[in-house]
Amino acid sequence: MAIPTQTPRQRTAVVTGASSGIGAATARDLARAGFAVVLTARRTDRLEALAKEIQADGGTAHPYTLDVTDRDAVAALAAGLEACDVLVNVAGGAFGVEEVASADPADWRHMFEVNVVGALQMTQALLPKLVAGGDGVVVVLTSTASFTCYEGGGGYSAAKHGAHVLAQTLRLEAVGQPLRVIEIAPGMVHTEEFSLNRYRGNADKADAVYAGVPGPLVAEDVAEVVTWAVTRPPHVNVDLLVVRPLAQAAQHKVHRTS
Template structure:
């Protein structure tokens, strides 16, 4: 773990762990939480990208630590949790979509990979950090799901299945910790234009990735979702935002999007 501040400074603020913090919604959420005074712990697989985000936060007067981590690696997650002195907020953001093939032709490896990172990765992190979240007296677990959690569409079977799993994780955990000093929040974004999501889904095909957002006036961007996450996390301890769906105005449903061209 790369320390960017002394231990005393670290504990002066509430600590938020953000997975998938190297880009997109994760990076934007880390910046937003730091601006609200949180000490942020950035995790993802790409150390160089994490360091860049942490430097931005530091340059803006915030505090951050970097911990390269694959959330699908149970041993690595356990080792990470053992080194973390405290955790008040966990943002389970790491995820992704791979492929757009129909069920008939889908690669089971893609479905397995999506389930591992979107569901099992969130399970690993939540299980490892629950003791510290409880000890905080106001622990918050955030799960970033998707509107795909609730609406299936052609070519999206694997991703919808994985995000439904993330939704079920959040809903079940909320039932199981009722009465404890824990809040469980689910944020389900719709169409969000980030630099990598669709590009990864279309296996690096820039033309297909760009076509997803073509003609859509003002799709959401990462900062829009980060603002929603930060708002939900910073409600008073007795207020839980169970599920918040956020879409651009141009998107009425998963299959209903207004385009100008």
């Protein structure tokens, strides 16, 4: 399936994990900034609804159902694109809060496959088009968990550290090429699904993560940071940008009003 041709004045951005949360917010914000946005995720109905929303707002969006862990499907997406100027690797997530002694290796494997291998496969597949455009940008969305461990978060921290290493290594290997590699590491972000998935659908436990926190980040906050970073002049690379809510000084230091 070929992705419709971009207009001469539009740059194309591919966003993974675009069916909800930070991915969906990033797609909206990039479209408002003038990008033709290719929305990728596994849930077709959500992608189609988001595409219609963006189009109704005057933007350009194309839904494309994709599992980033499926290498053949990723290759097919890349083959169908005439050009790609920006790749935003958002697809990821945390699954489970068990400690190392009792964690299910399948959860760790799943987190690594989505957060690291998925980003690797997307980057590999689109790299030729990103470089050919003369000002390609790869964004890897990691987390403050990528450099700070905490109890019950071993698998997620390990996966996000892997994504952090992917970004750092690619930047070294791509030096001299027209490719910027940007890592965005958010702290506490209140989205509709992240903690719910982590606590396996337990809404009470998911809500408790943000209880009493005045002003946790929301998806739109991170989306605006991504758009700002990718729209810097071509000679400006934002290597690593950490963004937290004011109430969070560190992974274990969070102000709560109750």
